Amino acid sequence: MNVPNQLSANEALEVISGGKLSVSALVQSCLDRVEEREPTIHAWQYLDKSARLLEAQACDSNPTKKILHGLVVGIKDNYDTHNMPTRYGSPIYDKNRPAADAAVVAQLREHGAIIFGKTVSTEFASSPPSVTRNPHNTGHTPGGSSSGSAAAVADNMVPISLGTQTLGSVIRPASYCGVVGFKPSYGRISCEGIKTLAESLDTVGIFGRSVTDVELVYRVLSKTAPAELDGYEGPVALALCRGPDWDKADSDAQSALEKFSEQLRAKGIRVDDFRLPDSFKDLAAATRIIHDMEMWRAFTDERVRNFGLISPELQIRFENASRLTVEEYEDAIEKGIKGRQELPGLLRGYDAAITLSATGEAPAGNTTTGNWIMNSPWSLLYTPCVSIPVLQGRLGLPIGLQVIAPRFDDAKALCVASWLHRNMNKR
Amino acid sequence: MNVPNQLSANEALEVISGGKLSVSALVQSCLDRVEEREPTIHAWQYLDKSARLLEAQACDSNPTKKILHGLVVGIKDNYDTHNMPTRYGSPIYDKNRPAADAAVVAQLREHGAIIFGKTVSTEFASSPPSVTRNPHNTGHTPGGSSSGSAAAVADNMVPISLGTQTLGSVIRPASYCGVVGFKPSYGRISCEGIKTLAESLDTVGIFGRSVTDVELVYRVLSKTAPAELDGYEGPVALALCRGPDWDKADSDAQSALEKFSEQLRAKGIRVDDFRLPDSFKDLAAATRIIHDMEMWRAFTDERVRNFGLISPELQIRFENASRLTVEEYEDAIEKGIKGRQELPGLLRGYDAAITLSATGEAPAGNTTTGNWIMNSPWSLLYTPCVSIPVLQGRLGLPIGLQVIAPRFDDAKALCVASWLHRNMNKR
Numbered sequence: 001m002n003v004p005n006q007l008s009a010n011e012a013l014e015v016i017s018g019g020k021l022s023v024s025a026l027v028q029s030c031l032d033r034v035e036e037r038e039p040t041i042h043a044w045q046y047l048d049k050s051a052r053l054l055e056a057q058a059c060d061s062n063p064t065k066k067i068l069h070g071l072v073v074g075i076k077d078n079y080d081t082h083n084m085p086t087r088y089g090s091p092i093y094d095k096n097r098p099a100a101d102a103a104v105v106a107q108l109r110e111h112g113a114i115i116f117g118k119t120v121s122t123e124f125a126s127s128p129p130s131v132t133r134n135p136h137n138t139g140h141t142p143g144g145s146s147s148g149s150a151a152a153v154a155d156n157m158v159p160i161s162l163g164t165q166t167l168g169s170v171i172r173p174a175s176y177c178g179v180v181g182f183k184p185s186y187g188r189i190s191c192e193g194i195k196t197l198a199e200s201l202d203t204v205g206i207f208g209r210s211v212t213d214v215e216l217v218y219r220v221l222s223k224t225a226p227a228e229l230d231g232y233e234g235p236v237a238l239a240l241c242r243g244p245d246w247d248k249a250d251s252d253a254q255s256a257l258e259k260f261s262e263q264l265r266a267k268g269i270r271v272d273d274f275r276l277p278d279s280f281k282d283l284a285a286a287t288r289i290i291h292d293m294e295m296w297r298a299f300t301d302e303r304v305r306n307f308g309l310i311s312p313e314l315q316i317r318f319e320n321a322s323r324l325t326v327e328e329y330e331d332a333i334e335k336g337i338k339g340r341q342e343l344p345g346l347l348r349g350y351d352a353a354i355t356l357s358a359t360g361e362a363p364a365g366n367t368t369t370g371n372w373i374m375n376s377p378w379s380l381l382y383t384p385c386v387s388i389p390v391l392q393g394r395l396g397l398p399i400g401l402q403v404i405a406p407r408f409d410d411a412k413a414l415c416v417a418s419w420l421h422r423n424m425n426k427r
Numbered sequence: 428m429n430v431p432n433q434l435s436a437n438e439a440l441e442v443i444s445g446g447k448l449s450v451s452a453l454v455q456s457c458l459d460r461v462e463e464r465e466p467t468i469h470a471w472q473y474l475d476k477s478a479r480l481l482e483a484q485a486c487d488s489n490p491t492k493k494i495l496h497g498l499v500v501g502i503k504d505n506y507d508t509h510n511m512p513t514r515y516g517s518p519i520y521d522k523n524r525p526a527a528d529a530a531v532v533a534q535l536r537e538h539g540a541i542i543f544g545k546t547v548s549t550e551f552a553s554s555p556p557s558v559t560r561n562p563h564n565t566g567h568t569p570g571g572s573s574s575g576s577a578a579a580v581a582d583n584m585v586p587i588s589l590g591t592q593t594l595g596s597v598i599r600p601a602s603y604c605g606v607v608g609f610k611p612s613y614g615r616i617s618c619e620g621i622k623t624l625a626e627s628l629d630t631v632g633i634f635g636r637s638v639t640d641v642e643l644v645y646r647v648l649s650k651t652a653p654a655e656l657d658g659y660e661g662p663v664a665l666a667l668c669r670g671p672d673w674d675k676a677d678s679d680a681q682s683a684l685e686k687f688s689e690q691l692r693a694k695g696i697r698v699d700d701f702r703l704p705d706s707f708k709d710l711a712a713a714t715r716i717i718h719d720m721e722m723w724r725a726f727t728d729e730r731v732r733n734f735g736l737i738s739p740e741l742q743i744r745f746e747n748a749s750r751l752t753v754e755e756y757e758d759a760i761e762k763g764i765k766g767r768q769e770l771p772g773l774l775r776g777y778d779a780a781i782t783l784s785a786t787g788e789a790p791a792g793n794t795t796t797g798n799w800i801m802n803s804p805w806s807l808l809y810t811p812c813v814s815i816p817v818l819q820g821r822l823g824l825p826i827g828l829q830v831i832a833p834r835f836d837d838a839k840a841l842c843v844a845s846w847l848h849r850n851m852n853k854r
Contacts (some may be wrong), residue, residue: 082728099523103623106728187760192623192725196530199618199626223724224753297650298619301509301533326651330835333614341768408757 004029009071009159009213016070023070023114027056030072030116033157040138042131043152045077046084047117055114066112067220074152074161077118078125078145079105080193088195089121089130089145092306102193104162104204104221111220116158119148122369124299125164125197128313129366136178136397140362143173144369146205150177153207160217163205166197167291168358168375170205174387175357175400176370180421182206182214182414185407186382188222198294200333201287201379211386211418224410232415234423235351238264239274241404242355244281245373250360253399256391257356260401263424274353276346283339283377286332290380293329296321336380343381344406352416357400361393374402384410386417390424431456436498436586436640443497450497450541454483457499457543460584467565469558470579472504473511474544482541493539494647501579501588504545505552505572506532507620515622516548516557516572519733529620531589531631531648538647543585546575549796551726552591552624555740556793563605563824567789570600571796573632577604580634587644590632593624594718595785595802597632601814602784602827603797607848609633609641609841612834613809615649625721627760628714628806638813638845651837659842661850662778665691666701668831669782671708672800677787680826683818684783687828690851701780703773710766710804713759717807720756723748763807770808771833779843784827788820801829811837813844817851 004012004026015021031049038044059070075081078088080098087093100106105115122130122145132147134140135155142151146163150173153161163170165183174181182205189204196202204221208214215227240261246254261271296303296318302310303318310318347353359371378385384407387400401420405413431439431453442448458476465471486497502508505515507525514520527533532542549557549572559574561567562582569578573590577600580588590597592610601608609632616631623629631648635641642654667688673681688698723730723745729737730745737745774780786798805812811834814827828847832840 082732093526096526099520101728101732103725103727106731107724110727110731187627190623190721190724190727191626193728196617196619200614222753294617297534297617298530300530300537300617301528301620304533304537305509305527326649 005033005156007159008210009208009216012159013068013071023059024053024056026070026072027052027114030158033155037155037157041133041135041151041155043119043148043155043157045087045118045120045148048084052114052116059114064112068108069112071113071160072116072158073108073113074116074119074149074158075105076146076149076161076163077121078164078195079162081105081115081118084115084118086118089123089125090302090309092302092309098193100193103190105193107221119146119152119161121145122147123311123314124195125166125169126295126314126317127369128311129369134176134362137362137395140364140397141176141366141369143176143358143362145169146173146207147369149207150174150179150181153177153179153209159208160213161207163207164194165203165205165375165379166201167287167379168372170207171375171385171387171400171402172358172370172372174207175398176362178389178398180208180211180214180389181387181400182218183379183385184218184222184410185384188408188410196298198291198298200290200294200336203379211388211414211421215414215418218410218414227411227414229415229418232419234419235269235416237270237272237350239347239350239353240271241274241276241353243276244377245284248359248371248373249356250393252394253356253360253391256393256399257401260391260424277342280339280377282335283380284373286335287376287380289324289328289332290336292317292321293324296324339381340407343383347406352413353404355402355404357387357402361395361397361399378404382407384413386413388417388421390421432460432583434586435637436635436643439586440495440498450486451480451483453497453499454479454541457585460582464582464584468560468562468578468582470546470575470582470584472514472545472547472575475511479541479543486541491539495535496539498540498587499543499585500535500540501543501546501576501585502532503573503576503588503590504548505591505622506589508532508542508545511542511545513545516550516552517729517736519729519736525620527620530617532620534648546573546579546588548572549574550738550741551622552593552596553722553741553744554796555738556796561603561789563789564822567791567824568603568793568796570603570785570789572596573600573634574796576634577601577606577608580604580606580636586635587640588634590634591621592630592632592802592806593628594714594806595799597634598802598812598814598827598829599785599797599799601634602825603789605816605825607635607638607641607816608814608827609645610806610812611645611649611837612811615835615837623725625718625725627717627721630806638815638841638848642841642845645837645841654838654841656842656845659846661846662696662843664697664699664777666774666777666780667698668701668703668780670703671804672711675786675798675800676783677820679821680783680787680818683820683826684828687818687851699777704769707766707804709762710807711800713762714803714807716751716755716759717763719744719748720751723751766808767834770810774833779840780831782829782831784814784829788822788824788826805831809834811840813840815844815848817848
């Protein structure tokens, strides 16, 4: 058996329910890993070690048949938690103590999980970089905005964490950190109790080290039936989607995806070149307009009462957003509706679409969390997106393959991603 | 000049900016009205009289050109407020003090308004009746869930208040209380900082005593251009929409609408009998499914940690909702998407649709907040809906006429409603 902190969620749950591992031992192992690595990675915004050990002991004294009994989960610090401070990545909320748990945090607890701690979020889950470093190379960003959640899972501090995606804040950090990231269909999981960034786009996301783990947590939060990953026999046809912003991807990332597609074809899977219609070219810009307008209005209290506590980068972004018109915003909303109408027909006959999860490897330094252009159109299209770490770039850093299905076909996206992750050579 | 508390919002702003009325005098007048009537009406959950007078004095010492300078607004107690307790209509939140204002509360303050106090909401803005009474006849319900906001405006305690509509919680209480109620297009106004009931349906609503007043506040919150109500010359053609649940309306309400339509025709307005396609018959049930599923998941923390503090009525509702399947939920979501695609084409050629705002007069007693069946399909269709008090029932209580336009045609709905309210005989 691996040391406990290295176990997958499903492995940990199995050995715990089989009496071969105590919840306390799992929690202690994760705490030890944090103790060792946190000074380098900076994944955690809040972590109360003794409280978590007490909670684990309580779990051990009262074993249950709950599906997530004893599972250790990290929660991005833009989710409200009734027993932990919740900072939303901003000094404005240094003293914030929410009255209640976000809906999904409460769901996790209801099903037996231990909320381990709060992971670092960028400021208001927006673009300014956080302190978190990429476990694969600490000179590089882990991506954002779910920086701490992606890094904590990648570094074996926890098997599962939650993040949020508005533009590309789950799939991109999953890509950079070499973990599995899943952004379910918009609306599949409640966003209650998550600090609103852009209501038309905000989506709960899940990080894990396997698709099987991520599917388990997804199923609990969404109330859907099991996706039957094990029985799935692999895709017949995939749409290799280079657009709409393929030219913004690095050449090594492009090559890695092309090569991966050849390997798929060698396995007998049909991989068609797939072009989105020209109308989809506007979607990234439309997503940005929706994001900026909704963010601008959602943060009125912070802008008005605490402007000086907002970072200069975000201050500028708010000022630019203030110039957007309602006409631009509603045109963008309509583009999203139209794209969502068209997409299922375009993907008919394919098991899923595949593309890059990010434009390339994690950028060096800490001046950016990277480019979300490979993600934001899909955020607006409300599709399920899974990132699996099967590609790599010129520096040997991970790059994710993004698997996409039409809205509400989450089970299909998970099946395809799981099969590819298990059956294709990993990077 | 009317006594200050009876002034419309536009009148009050005009006399304040003209130096003919101080903000302090307006606030004092509203407080006096509350002092006199609150023991009968029970519209307020929280009201700090001395703090509001101090705030009014500060406004008077520092006159601004802000568009809402000195306007007094009541806020439903499911909106977060940084300086007032926020109870969400539930004893679970007796000690809740939010860290920030809801986005629209902050927007109102930014534009110079005074947040007067928090109005009574039903439990979690859901169906259990509140303590508030109908100013037109205190033996009757004011409707819900925005009970206090509707009653406070009807009773001249404040000129403007905010509520929320998920199924029918703005248009129905506006109808029962004889005031103007406006539910803008879904998504036009930020819901940040409002306690989530059902994310796919929750909408900010505005109560006032004229459409002009409501339009002013709407314009500030939505950033839209003025609707040009004064220049509007009246509708040419209206769709008299009896469906999809016309048979659930009381006969006196049906007759009142028929008679009103005749009066419109007598003024030369074309009023066509308009039938929604059969597919729209399912929308009320679909709305209820979406509401129940999203409510069930949003209130997981309350259900798990504080079930005993939830009313028996809502406990049962949660238990019923727990049996809904994801398939039923997503079928309902798809029905809404399809209805929203079809509606604009169906209404082409009409200035607006008209129907009843409620099934009849406010029910007597306090065992129900009334039936939302005339509202919930439009909530799912994301349309702007305006209720104007131009009808009445057999007991002489008000009944609203509901004016509806396609999503994002809010200006048209407001223009038609304003014209009808000003040009047709009031009840």
